[in-house]
Structures are given as structure tokens and as C-alpha cells.
Amino acid sequence: MRSHASVPTFLAACLLIASCGGNGGKDSVDAPVDRVGEDAPSVPDVLSDLQPGDAAGPDSTHADLLPDAPGPDVPEPGCCEWGCVPKPEVDPAQRKFALSMFHFNIQYVVGGLDADTPDGGTLSMCGEPCLGWSDDALHDWYVRKVFEPVLDLYLGHPGWTGTFEFQGLLVDVVKARHPDLLEKMQQAAQTGAIEMVSLHYSDQFFEAFPRHDLQLSTDWTRKLFQEACVPLSGVVFNQEGQAGEGKHRYMKDSGYGISVFPVNLFKYYHWQEPRELLYSDRGVDVIIGPDGIDLEQLPPPAPLPDGGLHVTWTFFDDGDLLAYPPSPYLAPFYTDEEGAKNMNDYRVKLEKLAADGYEISGISNYVAHLKAMGIEAQPLPPVLDGTWQPKDTNSVHRWLGGRSVVTGAANERDNTIRTWHYRSRTALHAVTLLSEAADKAGVLPVGTAITLDDAWRHMLLAEVSDVTGITPWMGEYFYGVIHTSAVDDAVALLRDELLAALGSKHARVDLEAGTTTPVDAIEQPPEPLPAEAPIEALLDAPSREASTEWFGGPELFTLRLKFGPSSDPSGKDAAACKVTLSFPRYEEAFIYTPALAEDEVVRHEMKDFTFQLPEVYLPLSNGLIGLGNDWWVVKVCGKVHVAARIPNTGEPLIQFVDETADPVAGDSWEFRVFHGSKEDAIALARATNTHPVVEF
Numbered sequence: 001m002r003s004h005a006s007v008p009t010f011l012a013a014c015l016l017i018a019s020c021g022g023n024g025g026k027d028s029v030d031a032p033v034d035r036v037g038e039d040a041p042s043v044p045d046v047l048s049d050l051q052p053g054d055a056a057g058p059d060s061t062h063a064d065l066l067p068d069a070p071g072p073d074v075p076e077p078g079c080c081e082w083g084c085v086p087k088p089e090v091d092p093a094q095r096k097f098a099l100s101m102f103h104f105n106i107q108y109v110v111g112g113l114d115a116d117t118p119d120g121g122t123l124s125m126c127g128e129p130c131l132g133w134s135d136d137a138l139h140d141w142y143v144r145k146v147f148e149p150v151l152d153l154y155l156g157h158p159g160w161t162g163t164f165e166f167q168g169l170l171v172d173v174v175k176a177r178h179p180d181l182l183e184k185m186q187q188a189a190q191t192g193a194i195e196m197v198s199l200h201y202s203d204q205f206f207e208a209f210p211r212h213d214l215q216l217s218t219d220w221t222r223k224l225f226q227e228a229c230v231p232l233s234g235v236v237f238n239q240e241g242q243a244g245e246g247k248h249r250y251m252k253d254s255g256y257g258i259s260v261f262p263v264n265l266f267k268y269y270h271w272q273e274p275r276e277l278l279y280s281d282r283g284v285d286v287i288i289g290p291d292g293i294d295l296e297q298l299p300p301p302a303p304l305p306d307g308g309l310h311v312t313w314t315f316f317d318d319g320d321l322l323a324y325p326p327s328p329y330l331a332p333f334y335t336d337e338e339g340a341k342n343m344n345d346y347r348v349k350l351e352k353l354a355a356d357g358y359e360i361s362g363i364s365n366y367v368a369h370l371k372a373m374g375i376e377a378q379p380l381p382p383v384l385d386g387t388w389q390p391k392d393t394n395s396v397h398r399w400l401g402g403r404s405v406v407t408g409a410a411n412e413r414d415n416t417i418r419t420w421h422y423r424s425r426t427a428l429h430a431v432t433l434l435s436e437a438a439d440k441a442g443v444l445p446v447g448t449a450i451t452l453d454d455a456w457r458h459m460l461l462a463e464v465s466d467v468t469g470i471t472p473w474m475g476e477y478f479y480g481v482i483h484t485s486a487v488d489d490a491v492a493l494l495r496d497e498l499l500a501a502l503g504s505k506h507a508r509v510d511l512e513a514g515t516t517t518p519v520d521a522i523e524q525p526p527e528p529l530p531a532e533a534p535i536e537a538l539l540d541a542p543s544r545e546a547s548t549e550w551f552g553g554p555e556l557f558t559l560r561l562k563f564g565p566s567s568d569p570s571g572k573d574a575a576a577c578k579v580t581l582s583f584p585r586y587e588e589a590f591i592y593t594p595a596l597a598e599d600e601v602v603r604h605e606m607k608d609f610t611f612q613l614p615e616v617y618l619p620l621s622n623g624l625i626g627l628g629n630d631w632w633v634v635k636v637c638g639k640v641h642v643a644a645r646i647p648n649t650g651e652p653l654i655q656f657v658d659e660t661a662d663p664v665a666g667d668s669w670e671f672r673v674f675h676g677s678k679e680d681a682i683a684l685a686r687a688t689n690t691h692p693v694v695e696f
Contacts, residue, residue, distance in 0.1 A: 079229035080190045087192065088161075088365050092372040095307035096358040098350065099366055101237055101260060101289060104147050104166040104319040106173060107203045108328040110466045111482075112138045115475025118482055123475050129332040135479075139173045141331050143181060146323045149343050151184055154193045160350065161362035164194050164319070165237045168201035168221035169461075171228050182228060189230045195362035196232055198225065199256070201457075203239035205399050205465040207385050207595035207619040208418060208641065210690040211250065213425060214596060217460050218254055234258060235363045237289075240399075240465050241265060241388020245380075245602065246594030248282035258367055259286045261380075262388035268395065269383055271612040277309070278370050281380035285367055290316035298373060309373075311366070312358070314350060322346055382604040385595045385619055390612075394643075397617040399469040401642030403574060403659035406471045410571035412660040414468045415642050415667065417480050422689070423638040424487045425459050430509040430694035431491050432456075434498045437516035443501040448494060455490035458483040495696050512691035522695045528552045534673065535631060537583055543567035543576040544666060556684070557673040566663035579661040581669065583633055585652040590618075591626025592644075593682070598622040598690045601678050606648055614650070617643040623672075624685035625654060632674045632681040637689045640669035 113125045113133035124130040154162045174182050188194040200206060200217040225232040234257040241262040248259055266275065266288050279286035290313030297308050320328055323339045350360055386395040394402055401414050432452055438444040466472055467480030499507060504518035528551035539546050539561055546563040566576045588606045623635040625644050645655040661667055674684055
């Protein structure tokens with residue numbers, strides 16, 4: 001029998017908020033030993049001759065472990081790909097465009113409103129009304145009550161094109177349980193009624209994790225769309241509007257051509273600066289959206305014909321805000337009348353625009369028209385990693401250490417769950433390489449590929465943004481716990497099976513080289529010697545007993561921090577819960593590795609920005625940030641994975657801030673601090689986080 005509990009309703013606080021978080025466990029299975037991630041006492045042990053660009057191509061994605069399907073360039077027989085979708089004729093005289101970007105997130109409430117708990121029970125978000133609203137039930141409601149009505153609107157108006165962005169998981173749900181809706185999706189995509197946009201299988205917070213995971217997710221998504229005969233556009237927008245130059249490089253490498261860059265993120269870095277019609281960055285076209293344009297003449301160097309250019313964005317938001325504006329958190333209280341009225345009002349709006357000469361256009365078509373008009377793409381000004389509502393969420397911080405502002409914020413544990421994710425995905429990556437070694441040796445156990453495929457699906461689901469923000473409720477946090485535990489269970493099972501098949505007691509897996517080496521024993525490295533602090537690092541943990549210790553030197557140091565329980569074990573005292581570590585910053589520049597570009601470091605001068613706020617936050621997916629004067633900090637992402645705060649006024653600092661630090665157990669953080677070259681700093685970050693050596 002399943003146990004069942006309910007929690008007090010806090011729906012009023014969740015209205016119109018992108019996600020409502022919780023408390024959960026830490027490590028569950030016998031974890032692999034990450035030698036470099038644990039101790040790196042000397043430079044020669046860690047650093048290599050790796051140069052920027054050596055790993056410019058996508059990491060191995062083990063696509064053969066995904067469900068049988070054609071590769072990205074091999075469509076199913078009879079399926080129409082993007083190239084054969086009919087496109088509107090490009091008419092340089094067309095001067096009016098009505099654009100849209102519907103962000104459909106079937107994982108809006110991950111785990112459902114009647115969520116599973118790690119102990120096998122369930123937890124209801126709103127008591128009796130939410131009972132039965134499981135993850136699957138909410139998915140079914142979403143595709144029928146949120147997604148389908150908007151799809152029908154565009155199918156009912158030939159000549160109109162809408163732009164829909166959604167994760168591959170939605171395709172999975174529709175294929176499995178809604179075949180009639182799949183036929184509509186095929187018709188809409190193949191006729192050009194909808195420009196389908198998708199980059200990831202799960203709405204992952206991919207800026208926090210190695211590129212490998214998004215590449216796997218992207219490859220999987222493309223196969224799903226091809227299997228479903230739903231042509232996929234080359235346009236990219238994605239969960240939480242995550243964007244940056246590393247994503248643009250990733251798009252170019254992965255065959256995507258047009259980035260829709262959130263206007264609020266652009267303003268976050270270039271407040272009140274004029275914006276161009278079309279940009280280029282890292283080899284892809286970039287438009288700012290939603291950015292209305294009302295020009296009587298086109299600016300140079302474009303021609304200046306009569307008619308100018310007039311662009312309106314009819315919709316750029318979560319798709320449910322049109323079909324069901326109160327939010328999926330209130331799905332049990334949905335009425336068809338509310339959605340119908342909203343849809344009718346939107347239809348009338350588009351009909352009026354069409355009558356006024358506006359082309360109800362997809363993004364690709366609009367960019368093609370800009371180029372036909374003679375608009376030249378301008379270089380995108382410097383931008384950093386971030387999200388689409390940076391003022392409201394402190395950009396990425398809300399998902400990596402930032403505290404929510406609603407009831408339940410005291411239960412959030414961002415660092416607890418995200419460091420767990422990082423350790424688990426690293427172990428899974430290593431065991432995947434171990435399976436490749438067994439396959440090459442001809443001893444791969446039956447069922448291994450299926451188990452790996454299932455484990456990676458759990459990992460991509462666990463990395464979803466909403467387990468740590470914007471305002472997660474306990475059921476959403478449990479969603480992350482459950483899926484990560486499933487990964488750990490699979491890793492433990494596969495590790496033992498594969499070692500037995502290979503006849504090895506232990507194995508050393510090098511994620512950088514992609515190699516597996518049998519070893520007789522796992523030797524514990526010597527404990528590094530204590531050292532004097534090479535630079536000042538200040539830990540602020542009000543009401544907690546805390547300590548800092550330095551080890552190593554003379555170039556590479558390890559900094560370990562410990563802090564105990566808060567004076568308020570409930571976590572409700574936000575000030576007592578917060579923990580901050582501050583490093584000095586020696587140069588007025590951002591020196592860091594952008595997400596998805598973990599083999600490079602970029603440098604942007606602060607003077608080249610006009611900031612909206614006095615601070616910015618960066619995710620540091622490989623942990624690396626430069627302090628200046630050849631000093632570098634690498635957070636050990638399996639132990640501390642909160643965003644870096646960089647004030648752009650006042651004190652020259654780089655800070656790591658966790659407003660959700662465990663008030664009962666406390667925590668321990670670990671950093672590498674290095675003085676040396678950029679190339680060696682990159683190698684250190686890779687060896688510590690994205691490409692370590694893992695020993696089983």
C-alpha cells in the first residue's frame with residue numbers, strides 16, 4: 001500500500017510563477033572515487049598540454065545507446081525534414097511581420113501535483129483537489145488543454161505560421177498516448193503552419209552541466225522528431241531562455257542557425273543601449289526577442305525603400321499563459337471557458353494584424369526577409385551566460401543558490417541537489433565509457449545498453465531547471481531526488497556487472513581521453529600538506545560554526561570550507577541560512593569559461609557593458625573563473641555548485657553565495673585555487689569537473 005500525505009495549500013503564492021522546492025537526500029549508492037576531484041596537491045599531477053580548441057568538437061555522446069533510430073542526418077523513409085517544408089516566398093517588399101515564440105513546458109510542474117516521494121508514497125500540493133494529478137496525468141492535461149488549442153489555431157488559418165518551442169519529452173508523451181495529436185503535429189510542421197523548435201529532451205538547466213549532457217539530449221531530441229516525422233527548425237530558444245556565446249558556439253557545432261536572444265538578458269548587460277535588427281555571434285544569426293520594431297525607414301547600410309519595417313511580437317512567453325493563463329499549478333481548477341476566451345481574443349488580434357498587411361510569420365522566414373532587404377548582421381556585443389528574466393531571478397542564481405520568495409523557500413537545497421547531480425552524471429559518464437570498453441572486448445552484458453539508456457533519461461530529467469527554481473515545491477525537489485537516485489542505482493549495478501565481465505577488480509576511467517584501464521587496487525592519495533593562504537578568502541556564515549583550511553602550493557592550492565547548522569534549523573531565517581565565500585578580484589574584467597565551451601576561456605572588459613543591476617551571476621559549468629593577475633578559482637562542482645556573483649560597482653570581489661545552505665547538517669565546500677596560465681587553468685577545470693579520472 002502506498003502512503004499518502006498532503007501539504008498545506010500555497011497556491012496563491014504560486015500563481016503565475018514559473019515553478020513552485022524542497023528538501024531531500026544526498027548520496028545514496030557507493031559512489032565512484034574521483035581522484036582529481038578529491039585532491040590535486042601538485043600542478044604536474046593535474047595539468048596537461050591541452051590548448052584551447054583541442055576539444056572544440058562535441059564530446060562523445062554515445063548515441064548508439066539511445067533508442068534505435070536514424071542518425072541526425074538520416075530521416076525516416078517518407079518523412080519530411082525541414083528542408084522540404086514549404087516556405088513563404090521571400091518578398092523584399094514585405095515590411096510587416098507578426099512573430100511569436102510559444103515556450104511550451106510539459107515539465108512546468110515536474111512530478112505532477114500529486115507527486116511521488118522517495119519513500120514510495122505521494123505528496124499532494126493542494127490536498128484533495130490535487131489527488132490523482134500525477135506526472136503522467138498532468139502531462140496529458142498539458143498536451144490537450146495547453147498545447148493542442150494553440151496548435152489548432154494555426155492549423156485553422158492557412159498562411160499563418162507560429163513558432164513553438166518545447167522539449168523532446170513532449171513528443172514522447174504525444175507519441176505514447178495521443179496518436180491523433182501526433183498527426184496534427186506532423187501536419188502543422190510539414191505544412192509550415194508551425195515552426196517547431198527544440199534543443200533538449202528535458203527542460204534541463206544545461207548551463208550548469210558539462211556540454212556532454214546537452215549534446216546527448218540534443219541528439220536524442222533530433223531522433224525523436226525524426227521518428228515522429230515532425231520537421232525540426234534550425235531556430236533555437238530554450239528553457240528559461242538560457243543563452244550566451246557558448247550556446248551560440250554549440251548551436252553552430254550542432255547545425256542550428258538562428259538564436260532568439262532574450263531582450264531582457266540583452267538589457268541586463270547593455271541597459272538602454274540601441275539594438276540592431278540582426279546580429280551574428282559564433283557563426284549563427286541572432287535576433288533579439290521580443291523586440292518590437294517600428295521604423296519608417298531602414299537604417300544604413302540597408303536600402304531605404306518606402307514602407308520601413310514594422311515588427312510586432314504577438315506572443316513571447318510560456319505557452320500556457322495563452323491557453324490557460326492562471327498556470328498549470330491550478331490545473332485541477334481549469335475550465336474550458338477561460339481558455340476559449342483567451343484563444344478567441346488572440347485569434348481576433350492576429351486576424352486584425354493580417355488584415356493590416358502583417359505576415360503572421362515564423363522566425364526563419366523573418367530572418368530570410370531581413371537578409372533579402374539587405375540587412376547586414378552586426379557583431380553581437382559581449383554577452384555572458386544568463387536567463388530570460390535576469391532582473392527577477394538574479395539571472396542564473398535562482399537555480400544555483402538563490403532563495404525563492406514564496407512559502408516553501410526554507411525547504412530549498414540548491415547546492416545539495418545540484419552537487420549530487422554533478423557527481424551522478426560524472427559517474428554515469430564514466431560507466432558509459434566502461435561499457436564501451438566491454439563492448440570492444442566482446443563481453444558486454446546483455447541489457448547494458450538498455451539500462452544505460454534508461455539511466456541517461458533519468459539524468460536528463462533530474463537536471464530539469466524546476467527542482468531548484470524558480471519557486472519549487474517539495475514534490476518538485478523530490479522529482480530530482482527520485483531520478484538522481486535511479487541514476488545512482490543504475491551506476492552501481494552496471495559498475496559491478498561490467499567489472500565482472502571485464503575480469504577486473506577495479507578500473508580507471510579517463511573522461512578526457514575516453515579510455516578505461518584495469519587496476520588491481522584503488523590507492524588513496526596522500527593527504528596534501530597544510531599551507532598558508534596564498535590569497536584572502538573570507539567565509540561569511542552567520543550563526544554557524546565555520547572553518548577554512550588551505551592545502552598544497554606553491555602554484556596549486558586546495559581550499560576546504562566547513563560550516564555547521566544554522567541557529568534556525570527550520571531555514572526560515574533567511575539571513576542565518578545564507579553562506580557567502582568572497583575572493584578578491586584583481587582586474588575589471590569577466591574572465592571565465594562560458595557554458596558549453598569548456599575548452600576555452602573568454603575575457604570581457606567590464607567597461608564594454610552598461611549594466612542594468614550592480615551585479616551579475618554566472619553558472620560556471622566547469623567551475624572556472626579568473627580573479628585576474630593569473631589567479632584562478634575552480635569550484636569542485638561535486639561539492640559546491642552555486643553561481644558566482646560578480647559585483648560591477650563597489651568592492652572588487654567574486655563571491656559564491658548559497659541562500660539555501662542546509663540549516664540542519666551544514667555543509668563542506670571545496671575549491672582549487674591556481675596561479676598560472678590560462679591553458680593550465682582550463683586543463684585543471686576539465687580534470688576537476690567536466691573530464692576527470694574516475695576510479696571504480
